[in-house]
Amino acid sequence: MNLFGLQLDLFGATKQEEAPRKPLVSADFSESSLVTFKYSSHLKKSVRCSRSAFFGKPELTLPEFMRDNSFARSREIIAEWAEHVMHRKTAKNKAVCKELLDRFWQSVEQTLADKGEKSLSMRGRLPPIVTKGDVHDLNEVFAAVNSTYFNDSLTARITWSNRVGGLSFHTVRKDPFTGEDFHLISISRGYDKENCPLYAIAGVVYHECLHIMIPPEEHNGRRVVHGKLFRQHERRYIYYDEWIKWHKEVLPLNIRKMRKK
Numbered sequence: 001m002n003l004f005g006l007q008l009d010l011f012g013a014t015k016q017e018e019a020p021r022k023p024l025v026s027a028d029f030s031e032s033s034l035v036t037f038k039y040s041s042h043l044k045k046s047v048r049c050s051r052s053a054f055f056g057k058p059e060l061t062l063p064e065f066m067r068d069n070s071f072a073r074s075r076e077i078i079a080e081w082a083e084h085v086m087h088r089k090t091a092k093n094k095a096v097c098k099e100l101l102d103r104f105w106q107s108v109e110q111t112l113a114d115k116g117e118k119s120l121s122m123r124g125r126l127p128p129i130v131t132k133g134d135v136h137d138l139n140e141v142f143a144a145v146n147s148t149y150f151n152d153s154l155t156a157r158i159t160w161s162n163r164v165g166g167l168s169f170h171t172v173r174k175d176p177f178t179g180e181d182f183h184l185i186s187i188s189r190g191y192d193k194e195n196c197p198l199y200a201i202a203g204v205v206y207h208e209c210l211h212i213m214i215p216p217e218e219h220n221g222r223r224v225v226h227g228k229l230f231r232q233h234e235r236r237y238i239y240y241d242e243w244i245k246w247h248k249e250v251l252p253l254n255i256r257k258m259r260k261k
């Protein structure tokens with residue numbers, strides 16, 4: 001048997017040319033084909049809706065930059081809005097329209113942020129989700145913490161903070177595409193350094209994960225975020241002491257260095 005020949009065959013196999021694929025989404029119609037999209041370079045932060053002359057279908061004019069495929073999901077939201085806007089103006093319908101329009105602009109902002117482009121306005125914008133750091137991959141750390149301490153029961157998105165010297169925190173945010181709430185964990189960039197051991201980054205991720213499991217409590221009208229129960233659970237992290245030491249001694253130095261830059 002000629003092993004080398006076999007090997008050569010394997011590696012010498014010519015790749016089959018892929019047939020040019022048809023674009024999956026059209027920039028001219030919504031998925032339902034009920035709404036027509038047009039684009040105008042005059043529009044920046046607004047959309048126009050009218051009824052087409054032929055079948056009375058909604059016709060939307062969007063800013064030129066939304067022709068790009070990356071805005072396909074946003075276009076679906078505004079198409080849904082256009083269909084509702086054409087209906088009778090009941091209170092319920094008005095509320096639906098407002099919700100859809102808000103989600104539309106949020107989703108546009110999110111897409112711009114994910115692409116690293118400038119936002120239309122900073123209001124209500126979610127930070128871009130960045131999990132791969134220079135040293136640590138937050139997805140890997142989150143997966144390990146979630147499986148070790150929470151039986152994989154947590155669902156959350158995790159990102160490096162987009163602010164220099166930012167703090168680590170947990171918030172509940174609304175997904176602009178689906179309108180659903182989700183947990184967002186933001187981790188300080190001070191942890192994304194060569195001098196940050198795994199036990200430290202896992203410690204802060206564990207802490208923020210605990211906020212999902214143990215929500216803030218009310219005590220005599222005061223909101224207690226790190227209550228007794230929280231502190232008890234926090235100590236279950238096996239490198240708790242080491243993490244706290246690193247957090248107090250090394251993290252501030254890292255943040256100071258980042259700010260100087």
Ligand SMILES: [Zn+2]
Nearest residue numbers: 207211225226
């Ligand atoms: Zn906390």
